[in-house]
Amino acid sequence: MLTGRLLTISSLLLISACSDNDDNSTPAPAEPTQAEIEAQITSVLRQQIASLGLTGDPSTDRNIPSIDAPLAQLGMQLFYSKALSGEMDTACVSCHHPLLGGGDNLSLSIGVEAVDPDLLGLGRAHSSSGTHNDGGPTVPRNAPTTFNMALWDRSIFHDGRLESLEATPTMNGAGDTIISPDSADGTTADPHATSLTATQARFPVTSAEEMKGHNLGNLDNAAIRQHLVARLKGETNELDNNQWLAAFQTGYQQPDADAASLITEANLFNAIAEFELSQTFVDTPWKAFVEGNDNALDLTEKRGAQLFFTAVEDGGANCVQCHSGDFFSDELFHNIAMPQIGRGKGDGVNGSHDFGRFRITQNVIDRFAFRTPSLINVEFTGPYGHSGAFVSLTEVVKHHLDVQTSVANYAVGGHVYQANVQHNDTQTNTQAALDKLLADRNIEDQLGLQDVSLSVEQITQLVAFLHTLSDRCVAQDNDPQCLSQWVPDETLLDPDGLRLEAKFQ
Structure with a gap:
């Protein structure tokens, strides 16, 4: 386990000795340069990567066919x-x-x-x-x-x-x-x-x-x-x-x-x-960093990575507890009290609720639990949550950090761009999930979201790190035509004349 608190790392780098202006006093050490701060953070990140056994590439040893096959x-x-x-x-x-x-x-x-x-x-x-x-x-x-x-x-x-x-x-x-x-x-x-x-x-x-x-x-x-x-x-x-x-x-x-x-x-x-x-699609800046390229991430993104991988008691956000491994998912099920919008799955008094994993297992501990999504390409895979309750990646991060405040302030109009999404029972249904989450925090060995206090700057850093999990093809940064390989063109036989030719507003 890494020693010390995350915030202490930065503090130690920035501390300077006091001077009483005595000619014989020891001169205050120079403040560390930006390069020195980044080098220290990079070193800590590399320790975290090693301790977690990360390789950067979740596709290793898997059978991945070519789109050209x-x-x-x-x-x-x-x-x-x-x-x-x-x-x-x-x-x-x-x-x-x-x-x-x-x-x-x-x-x-x-x-x-x-x-x-x-x-x-x-x-x-x-x-x-x-x-x-x-x-x-x-x-x-x-x-x-x-x-x-x-x-x-x-x-x-x-x-x-x-x-x-x-x-x-x-x-x-x-x-x-x-x-x-x-x-x-x-x-x-x-x-x-x-x-x-x-x-x-x-x-x-x-x-x-x-x-x-x-x-x-x-x-x-x-x-x-x-x-x-x-x-x-x-x-x-x-x-x-x-x-x-x-x-x-x-x-x-x-x-x-x-x-x-x-x-x-x-x-x-x-x-x-x-x-x-x-x-x-896993060719990400984060993968390049894990594989040894210190310059694949900038300082803000590295600070965000530290927050992601560091425990709450050490000053981090502990996102890695559920979003673990190179795929950034434990593939398990958790209740995060995601706002319940839409028609629902027929659960609850009005049928507008969705009990999630409970529908499969009938185990009460699974009520309102849903599978942990992977965070690879998360920048481009919104809206977020089983009900798509958040369009903004920043807002869904804030929801994870302070669920009670997020639920109390949630309004469909502020978080959903799609028109006419059903939401008559949203507050009641979501409160039920939140009550279950708060109760689960008192059950031994039951994983529940912890409240985490981060500054606006730290949330920005955390989101910046999440952006480094985007594959270059998906981001279309260097080759805007990369994704077109997965869209049929006129050279590929249309066997029935019913090919969907997508239009976007």
Whole structure:
């Protein structure tokens, strides 16, 4: 453990001896230069990095496909096609666009029945003639980024309803025991699960609000997937233009295979997963610093890193307690009393609440707990929280530091840019989560957010450090065209003419 308080480090560097103006007194030592202060902070950071065993690269020893690989290209064709939605008005990319940080830039997503299916991000709205229309977003949770899907080993989704019980490091959940909503009793392995990413790809198409729509009757998960496979094969005659066989032959490099053997449920979702796995973006200034480049971070960013990694009792913010490792997530579930906005998941008296992990485990300790997100590329993956309650990264940091004040002062209009987000029960629902958090602080071994007093300058430093976790491609600093590799152009076959051509306001 590092000795001394964080603030003491800076104080010792700046202290100077008093002089009584006696000719024989010892001259006051010169104040340390900026370079000397930075060198000391860099040294302390390097000690912290070593003690935590950080390498800077969470993708080490993982199977990361190239976006140029044929299977990833097929996955991109599928990811952008509205043919995978029940009513052919929505694509995977509707809520997970690379140019929107792998999300949709909305607090809460609008999947099916959008006024303009090709308009993404702010301005996307649910049609007034749509099912259960109330003017607000129809999906009750924020769309997690698809960036760095390859780096999760334990669970997917905010509540972890897709979970690898083995959670073998670097394996993306691959193994014999992945629990999913398709598991027979909630504890039995999903027989179709191969990895977390490939299994996750199977579920958005089954959600009525996300992609399934409301006009296919009561098809269960298996039936809707079978229907989509039949559609791509041409068996339902729903596609006026159908070149999916050629696309699958190219993607799987089997030019002579027929539709029956190639266009299968497993092949469809494995291809989508390959595209998602290729979206691995970890080339950050922080990685460069950890790997030895002292100049990869400036002094403000280094001070922010110290705050991040230092315990509260030593003058830091202790963010590392949950945002641990090179991936900056412990992959566990915590209640941080994130404001509850939107329709909710049907929990609580009015059904407008979301009990989070409790919905899966039915363990009271898990009520209001949600999975710790990774902080890689966090600058570009907002809005933040399971409900997208904060647009500003600075404000969500302040919420972590002083939850009670944040909840007391929370107003949707001040923190959410999206129009018409439902919030009638926000204060009551959020207070329930806060009460649970405060009670949990008194339970031994139960992790709860600590109050941390930081100055405005220190919060600025902490946010500056978080910005150093942005991949250069995602930030588009040096190559504005870098992310275009994950957006299909006219040279890539559009197999059904239903490719979503995104528009942004």
